[in-house]
Amino acid sequence: xxxxxxxxxxxxxxxxxxxxxxxxxxxxxxxxxxxxxxxxxxxxxxxxxxxxxxxxxxxxxxxxxxxxxxxxxxxxxxxxxxxxxxxxxxxxxxxxxxxxxxxxxxxxxxxxxxxxxxxxxxxxxxxxxxxxxxxxxxxxxxxxxxxxxxxxxxxxxxxxxxxxxxxxxxxxxxxxxxxxxxxxxxxxxxxxxxxxxxxxxxxxxxxxxxxxxxxxxxxxxxxxxxxxxxxxxxxxxxxxxxxxxxxxxxxxxxxxxxxxxxxxxxxxxxxxxxxxxxxxxxxxxxxxxxxxxxxxxxxxxxxxxxxxxxxxxxxxxxxxxxxxxxxxxxxxxxxxxxxxxxxxxxxxxxxxxxxxxxxxxxxxxxxxxxxxxxxxxxxxxxxxxxxxxxxxxxxxxxxxxxxxxxxxxxxxxxxxxxxxxxxxxxxxxxx
Numbered sequence: 001x002x003x004x005x006x007x008x009x010x011x012x013x014x015x016x017x018x019x020x021x022x023x024x025x026x027x028x029x030x031x032x033x034x035x036x037x038x039x040x041x042x043x044x045x046x047x048x049x050x051x052x053x054x055x056x057x058x059x060x061x062x063x064x065x066x067x068x069x070x071x072x073x074x075x076x077x078x079x080x081x082x083x084x085x086x087x088x089x090x091x092x093x094x095x096x097x098x099x100x101x102x103x104x105x106x107x108x109x110x111x112x113x114x115x116x117x118x119x120x121x122x123x124x125x126x127x128x129x130x131x132x133x134x135x136x137x138x139x140x141x142x143x144x145x146x147x148x149x150x151x152x153x154x155x156x157x158x159x160x161x162x163x164x165x166x167x168x169x170x171x172x173x174x175x176x177x178x179x180x181x182x183x184x185x186x187x188x189x190x191x192x193x194x195x196x197x198x199x200x201x202x203x204x205x206x207x208x209x210x211x212x213x214x215x216x217x218x219x220x221x222x223x224x225x226x227x228x229x230x231x232x233x234x235x236x237x238x239x240x241x242x243x244x245x246x247x248x249x250x251x252x253x254x255x256x257x258x259x260x261x262x263x264x265x266x267x268x269x270x271x272x273x274x275x276x277x278x279x280x281x282x283x284x285x286x287x288x289x290x291x292x293x294x295x296x297x298x299x300x301x302x303x304x305x306x307x308x309x310x311x312x313x314x315x316x317x318x319x320x321x322x323x324x325x326x327x328x329x330x331x332x333x334x335x336x337x338x339x340x341x342x343x344x345x346x347x348x349x350x351x352x353x354x355x356x357x358x359x360x361x362x363x364x365x366x367x368x369x370x371x372x373x374x375x376x377x378x379x380x381x382x383x384x385x386x387x388x389x390x391x392x393x394x395x396x397x398x399x400x401x402x403x404x405x406x407x408x409x410x411x412x413x414x415x416x417x418x419x420x421x422x423x424x425x426x427x428x429x430x431x
Contacts, residue, residue, distance in 0.1 A: 006041050008157055008201045020196065023161035024169070031058060043152060044162045047143040050151065051164045054139055062141045062167050066133035067111060070372045076113050077376040080180055081105060081188050083221065084214040085114065088190055091210035093117055101194030101203075104130065108186045110137030110150050121194050128167055130193065141165060145175035146189045153177060153186065155211075157204040160196045172199040176208040181219040182250040190214070222252070229254040229292045232333055236294065248292040249383075265295065273310060273328075273388070273397070287328040290335055290384045294328075310388050311401040314345050316413060326388060340364070341381050343419045344374075349404050350425075354395030363421035 006026075014022070022038065029036035030048065040048065051058070067075070076082055085105070092103040093116045102117030102125060112134050115122065125131060138147035142164035149156040155176035161169050175191035190211050192203055226248060233246030233255045243258040251265040266280060271293070276286050283298040288310065311327040322342040325334035337345065347355060347363045355363065357371040357378075364374065382389050390397045407413055414422050 006038055008041070008159075008204070016197070016199070020160050023159070027161045040162065043148065043156055044143060044158070047138065047148045047151065048164055050138060051142055056139070056142050056164065058142070058164055059166055060142075061129075062165060063129045064135040064140050066129075066131070068133075072113070072133045073372045074375060075107055075111065077372070078379065079107055079113065079187060080218060081107070081113070081178055081214075084178075084217050087214045087217050088210060089116060091213060092190070092192060092207065095206065096192050096194070099194065099200075100198050101192050102130075104136075104146065104189075104191040104193060106136060106146055106189045106191070108150070108188050109135075110140065110147055110189065111135055113188070117192075118194070124195070125193070128171070141168070144168060145173035145193070146191050149175040149177050149189050149191075150186075155204055155208040157201070159199050170196050172196045172203075174204040174207045176204075176211040178211050178214055181215055182222050182248075182252065222248075225291055226252060226254045229289060232290055233292070233294065236289075236333075240296070242296065244294060244296045246289060246292055246294055254292060259297075274399075285329075288326060288385065288388055290326075290333055310399075311403070312349075312385075312388055312396065313403045313405060314342075314349050315405040316342060316346060317405045317407045319407075319412065319415070322414070324385070326385070335384060339414065339417060340377055342414060343417055343422055344377060344381060346404065346414070346425075347419075347421050348389070348394060348396055349402050350421075352396060352402070354390075354393030356393045360394060364419045366420045 026036040026038060026040055030040070039045065088105060089103070096103045096117035100118050100121055102115055102121045104112055105114040106112050112130065112132050115125070115130070115132060130136070135141070136144060136146040138144070138151050141147060143158060144163055145156050145158045148158060155174070157174040159172045163169055163171065171193060172195070173191055173193035175189050177189055178187045179185065180187050190207055192207050229246060229248055237244050237246065237255050237257040240257060245256040245259065245265065246254045247265050247267070248254060251267040253262055253265060256262070265278070267278075271286070273286050273288050275283060275298070277283050278295075281295070281297045285296045285298055287294040313325040313327075315323045315325065322337045322339075323334050324337055324345060325332055343364050344360065347360060357374045358368040360374045360378070361370040362368040378391070378394055382391070388397055388400045389395070396402050411426050413426050417423070
């Protein structure tokens, strides 16, 4: 009769040589179809079964095609994990370095976005393609802490021959998933890896604790954005009669009037300004707010009321105080603009048919290859103006009236801007 299943505590209590030998014996027996001397841990057994189902070669290497540099940078800028990298690095990098390990952070597809820690281990990691841009999902590299944590949706530690692919038998790793507290969406994985000799059962608890801290920081950031939205929406709701609520892009409620409060309003993926049918409220009129939406249930029912038409005023007339004002039936709000965002909105206002990322890069930087920077900047602009800005191509939405208030003299248009599109407008004889 074979022994009971292994667990991390039992492995840690063994002599390291004995533990490693036992794990190799278990793996060899299972690969040969024999009964192992002891059952693998349930999380490892489940992962190995997945490997058998997809037919992954246990003798393959772990190389993968790396992400192109611009795609890597785009993913870094796009993921919410980037907002808490300081927390993750502060909690793990110094400890990983001192314990001869590295910290690795991936996106939700298992692509490595960042790594840091012991320089010697980083060099060793290059040999197994544990580097920025590499794929570490289970179907790419077999059972490993990153890929198995993605598959199991929970914190996982994988040691030595528990890795399905033989190339990784000299490594130990512990990883935990990071979730977006706003909607529960999986954002990525935080991992600590190193030589098998650095194995310690407490590493998993450390990684899991730091990821919980990161999630708490994201939750606190979300609460602050809700407060900012409430400060804008509350005065508007006070002037309205009937039912209305202000929600953030994920449906979390910031303010409500004329109806029972609710924590969150389920929103469809293709949510936008105008007349929208919502299962919980019926037909609603939706208007954009900075950082969210104003939703008003339509008392007239389907077919009643009028379409929502927003008006945007881009005011570039004042030196170094550029702003955008958005108006709708419920009222208006305004926000000051950074120089870069003023440039981008001016280009879109003068090209209502829209501009691709490459065209905007040429307009603003004189270099059509700088699309990663443009996409990142437009992502920030659309967080505030998502209700009036569309993309693919980037443009002001149809039905939105756009007015540009220029300075009296063309030469004073964004005078410190070096953007080719702005420089060309300054030379125009007409304001």
